[in-house]
Amino acid sequence: MPNWIAACSLGEIAPEDVMRFDHGGRSFAIYRSPDDEYYATDGLCTHERVHLADGLVMDHVIECPKHNGRFDYRTGEAKGAPACVNLKVHAVKIEAGKVMIDVG
Amino acid sequence: MDNAPPAPHDYSLTGPSSRYALEHGLANAEWYRAPIPRARMKELMKRSDGPAIRDTIIWIAAFLVTGGLAFHFWPTAWSIPFFLAYGVLYGSSSDSRWHECGHGTAFRTAWMNDVVYNIACFMIMREPTVWRWSHARHHTDTIIVGRDPEVAVMRPTVVLRVILMFLGVPQVWGAIKSMVRHAMGRLSPDEADYIPEMERAKVYRTARIWLAIHLAIIAVSIYAGTILPMLFVGPLPTMYGAWLHIVTGLTQHAGLPENVLDHRLNCRTVYMNPVMRFLYWNMNYHIEHHMFPMVPYHRLPELHEAMKPYCPPPYPSTFAAYAEIIPAIIRQIREPGWSIARPIPREYPAQAVPAE
Numbered sequence: 001m002p003n004w005i006a007a008c009s010l011g012e013i014a015p016e017d018v019m020r021f022d023h024g025g026r027s028f029a030i031y032r033s034p035d036d037e038y039y040a041t042d043g044l045c046t047h048e049r050v051h052l053a054d055g056l057v058m059d060h061v062i063e064c065p066k067h068n069g070r071f072d073y074r075t076g077e078a079k080g081a082p083a084c085v086n087l088k089v090h091a092v093k094i095e096a097g098k099v100m101i102d103v104g
Numbered sequence: 105m106d107n108a109p110p111a112p113h114d115y116s117l118t119g120p121s122s123r124y125a126l127e128h129g130l131a132n133a134e135w136y137r138a139p140i141p142r143a144r145m146k147e148l149m150k151r152s153d154g155p156a157i158r159d160t161i162i163w164i165a166a167f168l169v170t171g172g173l174a175f176h177f178w179p180t181a182w183s184i185p186f187f188l189a190y191g192v193l194y195g196s197s198s199d200s201r202w203h204e205c206g207h208g209t210a211f212r213t214a215w216m217n218d219v220v221y222n223i224a225c226f227m228i229m230r231e232p233t234v235w236r237w238s239h240a241r242h243h244t245d246t247i248i249v250g251r252d253p254e255v256a257v258m259r260p261t262v263v264l265r266v267i268l269m270f271l272g273v274p275q276v277w278g279a280i281k282s283m284v285r286h287a288m289g290r291l292s293p294d295e296a297d298y299i300p301e302m303e304r305a306k307v308y309r310t311a312r313i314w315l316a317i318h319l320a321i322i323a324v325s326i327y328a329g330t331i332l333p334m335l336f337v338g339p340l341p342t343m344y345g346a347w348l349h350i351v352t353g354l355t356q357h358a359g360l361p362e363n364v365l366d367h368r369l370n371c372r373t374v375y376m377n378p379v380m381r382f383l384y385w386n387m388n389y390h391i392e393h394h395m396f397p398m399v400p401y402h403r404l405p406e407l408h409e410a411m412k413p414y415c416p417p418p419y420p421s422t423f424a425a426y427a428e429i430i431p432a433i434i435r436q437i438r439e440p441g442w443s444i445a446r447p448i449p450r451e452y453p454a455q456a457v458p459a460e
């Protein structure tokens with residue numbers, strides 16, 4: 001059962017960037033890709049509990065600020081040590097100028 | 105100055121100091137971060153291939169020139185200065201290449217980082233998977249006793265060990281023991297603490313390949329009846345060229361406090377000349393690197409400018425750093441709990457260690 005929540009407004013995130021969004025005691029990372037698509041993942045790195053929103057978006061990869069572990073934020077795929085466990089991804093839709101993510 | 109671990113100092117990752125760190129909030133802790141605006145950080149973190157490609161071309165050319173001349177003049181004494189220069193490239197500049205490419209920040213293109221990482225690892229005899237994980241731990245728990253596997257000068261200081269480090273002796277001896285252990289499919293208890301299960305097969309495979317290469321070099325030398333191949337590749341150049349990376353490397357943390365949660369207290373930023381900075385890939389900006397490891401080496405001077413208001417004054421030279429380090433590590437022979445206190449700007453106080 002999806003549970004859609006408005007995370008931010010369209011345009012609030014710069015292209016090829018990421019924003020932190022906290023909801024219900026959980027943290028999420030919302031991405032805007034260079035081709036202007038929006039994506040969402042869990043907000044904390046799977047290696048250690050570090051907020052990915054402090055990291056760097058390059059193309060479709062988020063690099064963790066702590067040890068530079070990399071994930072494909074479209075699929076959550078971990079791209080190599082020390083990021084070895086995939087990230088959970090969340091569905092995204094745009095509605096009335098808002099970026100909605102499924103936190104269910 | 106230290107939140108000193110229980111005496112005696114125990115640097116193993118599975119002993120009482122490790123338990124102390126875990127119980128006292130020193131492991132996986134929140135560290136101080138200078139409040140640099142996100143927009144500026146984004147600029148500084150930006151990757152490009154250009155600077156590292158340029159530097160790598162110069163690096164390879166320097167290897168060819170020094171190695172070629174050493175070979176040309178062999179076996180006369182004229183080959184010695186060229187071997188010394190080649191050794192510094194092989195046994196010292198590989199330290200920074202290993203380091204920067206391990207972080208994945210030197211090049212924008214991932215495979216370029218991986219290629220240079222693996223070559224530099226072989227030169228400095230740091231097994232790629234093992235050191236990737238040990239270095240991740242070093243960044244999580246920098247100079248936390250019982251957690252950080254990369255403490256260069258342990259306390260109380262063993263002066264002979266420090267001297268031998270300049271000749272690469274403890275490093276290479278440790279590297280050979282590790283390589284053989286891994287080739288036999290075993291990890292030490294410390295390694296098992298920071299290398300996850302899923303990565304271990306890779307450790308054993310690489311160690312076997314490396315061991316085969318080292319044995320092949322020895323075999324070629326014996327077959328050809330000359331030590332020459334061993335002077336170019338393997339433990340010998342790692343050792344005779346080690347001194348410079350110890351000169352630069354000891355400035356990073358030696359003499360500074362253990363068990364603190366603020367890189368301004370346990371790292372040094374030291375101004376160095378452009379040649380040293382080329383060989384060391386700007387790791388003299390060490391507070392900056394530890395606080396923001398995502399910033400590539402070629403942007404560290406700019407990060408340094410941005411962080412200046414929040415940091416202690418940088419050391420004006422390597423000599424100035426050593427004027428502090430040498431007396432400090434000598435004092436730590438008898439007073440292992442003592443360390444140098446760095447002046448933190450009053451407006452940006454040091455990150456507190458959690459109360460007991």
Ligand code: FES
Nearest residue numbers: 045047064067069
């Ligand atoms: S915390 Fe993200 S890679 Fe280590």
